[in-house]
Amino acid sequence: MTQTKPPRIGPDDLREREPARPRRSLPRAGARGAIGAMAMSGLRQLTTSAGLVAKVPPESVLERVVPRAVRRVPRHQRPAVVELVHWSYGAFGGVLFGLLPGAVRVRPWAGPIYGAAFWAVFEAAIAPALGLPRHSRTTAERLSLLADHVVYGIVVGASPWPQQDKFPEET
Structure with a gap:
């Protein structure tokens, strides 16, 4: 009598697979990133x-x-x-946000946290790698930069087309 082995179950089989992303979702995410960078520019003008x-x-x-x-x-x-480069960088960040799993992107806190994290990565990794001076920043300047990145995240996370960025099964 021969026994058949049960099929092997890997980690990919245990979690629910996310369906393919709609083709238009990443360009829209990039557009939201550029718009978010434009909103940041307005706040930066003030600060x-x-x-x-x-x-x-x-x-x-x-x-x-x-x-x-x-x-x-x-x-x-x-x-x-400077503005055009900033908007391009913002569009790239929007695409990165668009690549996050849909279950994360739809959370109301995802955008603001993403914006703050984007700033934190710049401060902790990119600025030192480029040799940019950071020690001279005041608390008011740091809070201002954090605030405009949170505004960026709010815009990136608050899709003007949320129903069109959802997967077909979510609508």
């Missing part, structure tokens, strides 16, 4: 005008990473270049 933030991180990054390219841009056009 820099009020003297709470000395120099915005995108400007510092560009000056550190591509100083020759920055110097080639006429001085009056540099703010526009």
Whole structure:
């Protein structure tokens, strides 16, 4: 009498598989990221005008990473270049948010936490790797930068098209 072995069950079999993402969800997530970066720009205009933030991180990054390219841009056009780079970075962050599992993205806290985490990663890893000065930041400046990243996360997480980013089984 021969016994057949039961099929092996791996970790992938134990958890529920997420269905394929709708094709339009990642471009929409990128758009939300760009819009979130634009909202941040508005808040940054306020905080820099009020003297709470000395120099915005995108400007510092560009000056550190591509100083020759920055110097080639006429001085009056540099703010526009900084904004375009910031919006592009925001779009990339939106796509990363869009890649999170749907069960995470739909939580009301996911966007604000994502925005704060995005800032924390910049502060803890990217800024030191680029050699950007961080020690001179005041508490008010740090709180201002955290606040604008939370605003970014709120925008990224609060989809204007939430029903269209859901998987077919969720609608």
